[in-house]
Amino acid sequence: MLTHWYTVSDVMSHTVVAVGRGASYKEAVELMRQWKVGALPVLEGEGRVVGLVSEADLLPGEEFRREDPRLSERDHEAVEAAAVLVEDLMSSPAVTVRAHATLSEAARVMARKAVRQLPVVNAVGMLEGVVSRGDLLKVFLRSDEEIEEEVHRVIDELPLPGPLDVTVQDGIATLRGPLRDRALIPLIARVLRTVEGLVDVRLDLVAQSASR
Numbered sequence: 001m002l003t004h005w006y007t008v009s010d011v012m013s014h015t016v017v018a019v020g021r022g023a024s025y026k027e028a029v030e031l032m033r034q035w036k037v038g039a040l041p042v043l044e045g046e047g048r049v050v051g052l053v054s055e056a057d058l059l060p061g062e063e064f065r066r067e068d069p070r071l072s073e074r075d076h077e078a079v080e081a082a083a084v085l086v087e088d089l090m091s092s093p094a095v096t097v098r099a100h101a102t103l104s105e106a107a108r109v110m111a112r113k114a115v116r117q118l119p120v121v122n123a124v125g126m127l128e129g130v131v132s133r134g135d136l137l138k139v140f141l142r143s144d145e146e147i148e149e150e151v152h153r154v155i156d157e158l159p160l161p162g163p164l165d166v167t168v169q170d171g172i173a174t175l176r177g178p179l180r181d182r183a184l185i186p187l188i189a190r191v192l193r194t195v196e197g198l199v200d201v202r203l204d205l206v207a208q209s210a211s212r
Contacts, residue, residue, distance in 0.1 A: 006196040008106050009099040011138045012120050012129040018043050021050060021087035028053055028086050041119040041127055042090045048125045051090035052115075058089065096121045099128055103136050103196065110136075142197035144168040150195050158188065164205070171199035179205040 017031055018041040028040060032055065039054035097106050097118045106118060110133060117132040148168040155164055155175070164177040173192065179185070185203060192201045 012131040025084035051092035139196040
């Protein structure tokens with residue numbers, strides 16, 4: 001390994017609030033408000049994830065409350081309790097991710113499925129945690145010094161003819177120095193993309209003639 005690839009397990013939340021598929025609309029809303037989360041994994045049995053209920057799934061109920069002011073509070077509660085359960089609202093099957101997935105893999109799943117968070121499950125679908133878009137951005141809070149140290153480790157393991165000068169500022173790495181074989185530039189750029197928290201790479205490399 002040239003560098004440490006951060007995985008979902010490094011940034012995910014292990015303490016998760018979830019609901020059963022038989023929970024009511026009102027229970028789901030209250031949990032989201034209490035825990036300040038935008039979605040809840042839906043579980044059955046011993047903790048197997050069968051779906052996800054989000055704020056977007058609950059919005060139709062809120063719209064109904066606002067658009068029909070003639071109903072009393074008691075009528076509203078009766079409608080909610082009798083007509084809507086989490087299993088009627090949830091997205092199923094749930095889009096999930098494994099704890100060993102890389103952050104880039106989790107980000108691609110979120111983008112492709114247009115979701116803001118993913119339940120993290122084990123091999124049999126049991127809930128282990130939740131990872132959100134905000135969690136994936138945590139790696140960009142790494143200090144420049146920490147990123148620079150990792151870039152040095154990566155560069156030192158490459159088959160380069162000599163050392164390169166590395167500086168990192170605001171998450172941007174700049175590499176300077178002589179490079180005999182320009183064909184190595186794509187390799188350098190590719191391995192540096194594995195450094196989590198690195199925003200961009202700038203190469204200021206001077207062609208070096210081979211010695212005779």
